[in-house]
Amino acid sequence: MKTLLARLKRLFSSPAAAHPTLEELQHLFTSRYLHFRELLTANNNALEAMAEMEKALLDGRSYSMAFIRAKSTIITVNVFKMIDNLRYIADGRYGQLVVAYRNIEKTIDELIDQSRPAVEGDWVLPLTRVNRSLVELSGEKMANLGEAGTVKDIQIPEGFVITSGAAQAVFSHNNLFTEINRIIQQTDARDLEDLHRRSHQVQKLIMACSLPTELERLIKEQFDLLENKIGRPIEVAVRSSGLGEDLGRASFAGLYRTELHIDRDQLIDAYKAVLASTYSARAMTYRLTKGYRHEQMLMGVGCLLMVEAAVSGVCYSRSMTGERQCMEIFWAPGSGKGVVEGTKDTGRLLVKRHYPFEIIEKKGTPLSVLSDKQVTQISEAAMKLEARFGTEQDIEWSIDSSGSLFILQSRPISVSPWAQSQPDPAPLADQQLLLRGGVTACPGAEAGQVWVVRSTVDLLGFPHGAVLVVEHPLPEWAPLLRRASALIATTGSVAGHLATIAREFNCPALLGVRDALNVLQNGQVVTVDATSRFIYGDRVDQVISCNVDKQNPMHNSPVEQTLKAVLSRITPLTLTDPTSPFFRSSRCRTLHDITRFCHEKAVVDMFGFGERYRYVKGAAKRLVGNMPMEWWVINLADGFAATYDASNKYILIDEITCEPMLAIWQGMHAIPWAGPPRVNVRGMGAILFQSTRNPGLDPAAPSAMVQKNYFLISKNYCNLSFRLGYHYATIEAYISSLRTERYVTFRFKGGAADESRRIARVELLAELLVRHQFRVEKIGDSLAARVEKRSQNVLYNCLKILGYLSIHTRQIDMVMSAPGQMMRYRNKFNKEIKEMLSHGKREN
Amino acid sequence: MENEKIDSLEAASGITVLIVDDETDFLEIMNKHLCRLGLKVETAGGCRAAISSMETSPKEVVIMDVSMPEIDGIRCLQLVKELWPDTEIIILTGHASVKSGVEGMQNGAFDYCLKPIDTRELVEKIELAARKALVNRRS
Structure with missing residues (x-):
């Protein structure tokens, strides 16, 4: 290779003086041109990947860290190839490009592979010691609950938190980080079957792992302390409290596991199950859609004394549906599970936001009712929590048989309220109305083919853009909301977890449509007008065109911020003018600059090659025919017919x-x-x-x-x-x-x-x-x-x-x-x- | 994107491609796909088998997974390039990493492909690698 370079150098240093043979030059051309073509191919590949990254940022569609990593790798590899090939063509010049490239590549690598800083602190904490200042350790949900417990007259269940530091210790103790990241990076999030398989694989790894002995001892010690304090055998609810969960723009509602009625013997397995649910298919899809990085997720876990609930529910401290001077209270008898999973008949109250908390409206047919005193109790608590957290709250509560109110969760409301439609809007007269009624869980209108989902098997085959029809709006259907055009359920209320996620994803949702499963058939095209609560047969563009603008679910997310930071080192083009004295390799600030520089220099060099090549004696043949100008042809490889006699000075167009x-x-x-x-x-x-x-x-x-x-x-x-x-x-x-x-x-x-x-x-x-x-x-x-x-x-x-x-x-x-x-x-x-x-x- | 058939492989049709991967399922599938496209293919389940296959008959193009047990792909790439510098190597990886991609290229890989493999893309890369390998051999 060195000989070849030396020959090239000799030949091209003084074109007029060098007269290589045609055969020599043909070989040189082949070798040099191969590098030139490789450079062009690498340039195209890099530019294509840059365009895809920019498009992802502008499109408002979800993309994962795997996408950013794959595209960045394609770009860096191809830019490397360009430099390598240019330096071959340019006989080893442009060493500064390598320096510029290494600096940029190092920064990109650091931006992509930044890992979560180690969490320092206790592995287990009593809930009485937890508040917002410990959010990095306890996770959002438990930090909020602990903080709520410090508000005067607000009661929360007794319990303790197994911190994110403990989760980190479990993962390190079992060498899980690398293996889990490897599995996740290979996951094709668009393929639900693959997503479920990988999710299962990761969860199995976590369930099979062992806890550090000291952690197990601390957990059991806290449980025993709690039991001693209560003075009887106890059971706890084991609840997730992820970092970043319950933030204003992403609720993670119902995506992680909650284990109820857990005794001392079941505690460690229940803890692992909640930890494993960090990687449930629904949580992984949600993170992907909302732009959270899997590798940065750590879970705190709360162990809360079970409340034997007589009545439970959800309270929005400000109504979601237009009555801005009111709060909304949803309730059902027993535990709150049926309310948030939409499986129980749920009552709804609209209550004024100020004392004496007058009830404005009562809806639903619950099996039990709340007393006025209890409504006042809940309303007061809601306003206090709103004041403490400084923003409107989505609160889960329970009242036990003795009438005590417990706050189980308080988080910011994750979406903006919407204006309610007219109380009794009229359907379009010229369209086939299939169903009417239900409650608007997310306004908007979309059309698509009906796809009824009853089991995970139905879930796997769910087509893009279909209308999801289910009996209950369970959180396990959350992975489908990314690809569904609309959601219909026969039960459920605005307060359910799936309803919350539908709002975050801007997926029009109509719940409590009792006859949906009897009337709607798989494959049938329908239009769901969730705002006015009508379902039409066929596609009704007139309704869809009134749909609200969809928000970008990735906006300001950690993944979007990473993409922006990475792109700042890739796409800006600062070297624009090849004639400028500043068009130099040392001035390359981004990978795009390097591609521009390499392309320009390679083209100049290759065209220079053509110029010099004309001097080869006897190489050029004059094209003969009826034409006004002189045209000459030089055959670099197999451009002449096999029958052409190379000793001729002329050639016919037919011989080309x-x-x-x-x-x-x-x-x-x-x-x-x-x-x-x-x-x-x-x-x-x-x-x-x-x-x-x-x-x-x-x-x-x-x-x-x-x-x-x-x-x-x-x-x-x-x-x-x-x-x-x-x-x-x-x-x-x-x-x-x-x-x-x-x-x-x-x-x-x-x-x-x-x-x-x-x-x-x-x-x-x-x-x-x-x-x-x-x-x-x-x-x-x-x-x-x-x-x-x-x-x-x-x-x-x-x-x-x-x-x-x-x-x-x-x-x-x-x-x-x-x-x-x-x-x-x-x-x-x-x-x-x-x-x-x-x-x-x-x-x- | 135009979905056009590759109508003729020039350089790649005359050479043998060696695929090195510890996943036997992957080897089988790739072997089948590439043979169907008219390529001559040999497979090796790891670096040692790859070196042994090269010693028996050097190949112009090697396709190699970067993460393999015992001797990893980058070390294997270095070994093959040291012993058979004219051979062009395309590295494969199950998950993208800027570091591993660049490391592969710095160690003399011809190109880089992400799993799951787009067969068409891989075949085009094989053709380009084959052309380069043939030029390497001539010079």
Whole structure:
């Protein structure tokens, strides 16, 4: 390889002096061009991945850390390849690029793989010692509950917290972090079956692990202390308290496990089960949708003395449905499970937010009722909690048989309230109304195919965009809300966990539609108008168009913040002008800068190679035929027919096997050139004036512009450098059977007219090329256009268009300032290109 | 994205590809897919088997998982590149990591692919690697 580099250096250091043989140069070309193509492929791959990352940020759809990690890896690997290949082509120059690259790559790596800092503190804490200041240790739910317990006259259950520090110790003790992260990173979150399998795999690992002996001792010691204090055998509820759970914008409602009636012997297994539920499929989907990082999740767990509830429920300290001066209380007899899972008949009260807490409205048919005194008790507690936490609260409560009120949970309300529709809206008269009624759990309207889910098996086959129909709105259906267009349940209330999640995901939800399972059939298309509480047969666009704008569920999430930080080192382009003295490798600030730099330098170097190659003795063959200009062809590999005699000085177009060249040739000759445009006196004056300032415009001067026109070809490759009239252009193409490496590029510069008219011609060219799928960059009177990875036919058509434009845009810059000329040429070119391509199609 | 068939493999059709992975299911599936596309394929269940296969007959292109027990993929990549510098290696990984991707490239890998494998993408990379390997051999 070193020899090759030395030979290249020798050959290219002084082109005029070096006269390698054709065979030598063909070999050098092959090797050098291979690196060039690799660089271009890597450039495309990197830019494609950059575009996907930017799109993810703008789209408002959910993406995971796995997505950020995969795309960043693709980009860094491909940028590395670009540098490597450029340095080969440039004979080891641009060492500064490596330094710039390493710095950027290191930062990106740190941003992606940042791990949660170790949690310091006690493994087990009595709830009486817990408050908001210990949130990192106890988790959100228990920190809030402990804080609530410090509010005057608010009673919470006795208990203790097994902290996130303990969870961290369990994971470290069993070496679980690496294994769990490995499994999670391989999870395809779009594939529910895969998600369930991986979730099960992780949960099994946690259930099988052992606790550090000291932790087990501390847990049991706290349990015994509690039992001694109560003075009888006790049972506890074991409840999750994740870090980041219950924050204002993400409730994690009902996603983690709660174990009820747990005695001393069951305690450790129950703890592990709650810990394992961090990785339940529903929790993983939720985190993905809301932009939380799995690897940063740690769980605190609360062990709370069981409250033997006579009546339980939920209170929103401010109503969600428009009555802003009221709070809402939902209740049902017994424990609160039936209320939050939507399986029990639930009563609803609308109560004024100030003393004497007047009841405004009573709904539902509960089996027991709350006394006025109890309503006042709950209302007072709600207002106190709202005052303590400084924001409206979603509160779970229970009242035991002795009439004592216990607060079980208090968290900020996670979504904005919505305005209630008219009390009795009328359905659309001209549409088939299938069902009406129920309660709006999330407003909005969407259409889709009905998909009834009764079991996990139904869940796995759930199609994207379907309307989810269930009997009870259980939290286990949460993974489907990401892909469902709407939710319908036969039971449930606004206060249920699934209703809360539906609101966070902006999934229109209508609950308590009693006949839904009798009337709706799988596969049937319906429109769910959750706002007005109607379900129509078929799709009703009139209703859907009134739907509220969907919010981005990832907004400001940890994953979105990571993506933004990573992108800041990848996508901004600060090196924009290759002619600037600051266009240097040491100035590369981002990976995009590096790709831009590598691409520019590689192209310059490869075109330089073509320039030098012309000097090879006997390499160029003159193309013979009926044509006005001199065209020369150099065969780099297999661009001539096998029957061609290499000792000839001339070649016929029929002896060319290079498909890209033939396409350009066809474009050049498809429509005869009408000759130069008629120039007025002013235009001619401008040409003469420009000629005095630019000696390159003198056809007799020995500049690059007066050289012969050369095709450098192989079977799949063509590089044409040419001057027609006063402009200079290069077309290059590689079109093989591999989609990833195909491309067509076009560079155009110059002209005889003044700058403004040259720029006007470039503008027109750009407009025409963009229309035919080229990406175009313009700087002054020069233009660079590129199209790649398209089908072979599309790219051959692009070459025909370039061939056509090369001939037909000759000298039109001189008339570009004349009124209407731009329009006239635009129409003419569009018409003729259309004709040419349709003619080509007929021939094919 | 155009879904176009790869109508001809040029360099890759004349070479043998060695796939190295400790997951036998993966080896079987890839073997089947690539053979169906007209490639000659050999498989190895780990680094030692890969070296032994290369000693018997060097391959132009090796596809290798980075996480393997005993000798990991990066070490195996270094060994193969040291002994057979003309061979081009495509590394595979089950989960993306900027560090492992760059480490692979710094150690001379030709390219990098993420599992689950997009067969079309892999075949294109094999073709490009094969071309480079053939040029390596000539120079």
